[in-house]
Amino acid sequence: MSRVVLDGDRLVSHLLNFPDDVEKLVFQSRPQEAAGESKGGAGIPADILETPKEYVFCFDVPGLSKSDIQVTVEDDQKSLVIRSNGKRKREDTEEEEACKYVRLERRAPRNQTRKFRLPDNADPSAISAKCENGVLTVTVKKLPAPKPKTVEVAIN
Numbered sequence: 001m002s003r004v005v006l007d008g009d010r011l012v013s014h015l016l017n018f019p020d021d022v023e024k025l026v027f028q029s030r031p032q033e034a035a036g037e038s039k040g041g042a043g044i045p046a047d048i049l050e051t052p053k054e055y056v057f058c059f060d061v062p063g064l065s066k067s068d069i070q071v072t073v074e075d076d077q078k079s080l081v082i083r084s085n086g087k088r089k090r091e092d093t094e095e096e097e098a099c100k101y102v103r104l105e106r107r108a109p110r111n112q113t114r115k116f117r118l119p120d121n122a123d124p125s126a127i128s129a130k131c132e133n134g135v136l137t138v139t140v141k142k143l144p145a146p147k148p149k150t151v152e153v154a155i156n
Helices: 008-016 020-027
Strands: 046-050 054-060 069-074 079-084 112-117 122-132 135-142
Touching: 046 112, 054 079, 069 122, 069 135, 079 135
Parallel strands: none
Antiparallel strands: 046 054, 054 135, 069 079, 079 112, 122 135
16 A cells, blocks of 8 residues: 655645646745745735636725725736735724723734735736725636647648
């Protein structure tokens, strides 16, 4: 009986049977690998959905407006980069100066960055984003599948 040893990412991929493109999106774009992000930060949580025509990235960005978020394509159009640089404003009461918070459990968002390598079939010129109800949705259209090229060869 042979024994196969897999590292953590390959083991999860093997057990869940991820397609190659989705595996590249998920495992090659850890928050710690994103340029400019502090070590140990969890980054912006993300869900990635692949449909037949597009990739859909969903990010939780509670308390941030669309002006606090930047979506760019970098590295020669091979990486999708999401940056947040806004701060949640605490509700201060103006009625009494003696008011103070007794407990603060909701962390205010800090500058965060997530970077995702786009698959080869992603169209970097067809990306759209919307931010509604604390969720940023970025849609990346897929390029049409190349048609097989048939070359007829003459038989001598």
